[in-house]
Amino acid sequence: MGVMRPDLVVRNIIPVVMAGVLGIYALIVAVIIQGSIDPPNGKAPVYGSYTGFAHLAAGLCCGLGGLTAGMVTGVVGDPGVRAVGQQEKLFVNTILVLIFAEALGLHGLIVALILLQKKSVGLSPA
DSSP states (O other): OTTTOGGGTTGGGHHHHHHHHHHHHHHHHHHHHHHHOOOOOSSSOSSOHHHHHHHHHHHHHHHHHHHHHHHHHHHHHHHHHHHHHHOGGGHHHHHHHHHHHHHHHHHHHHHHHHHTSOOOOSOOOO
């Protein structure tokens, strides 16, 4: 595409940037999870099973949301860039579909952040 239409190279780098943003979403969730884990103090368990499962669910939500958004970005991005190389008026349509794909990853991030809000320490009293 860059050989045929070098004037469109910068415009068509947007799908690559949007795919990179999905990785940043996962990095945000990983940093929040890592920051919420405290070292054991020897008296009581600090990292309970509820917190562990909440972290697992948050990671899965963000990861699977990013995976689906990345797949859609790949499926739409390549033909979209090729189509824009032939007809420039398809640029807005391609970007619109890529934004909807990015919304999948953003929803995964939002659900992960909601899951990370609550944590439990130790075992629940019997």
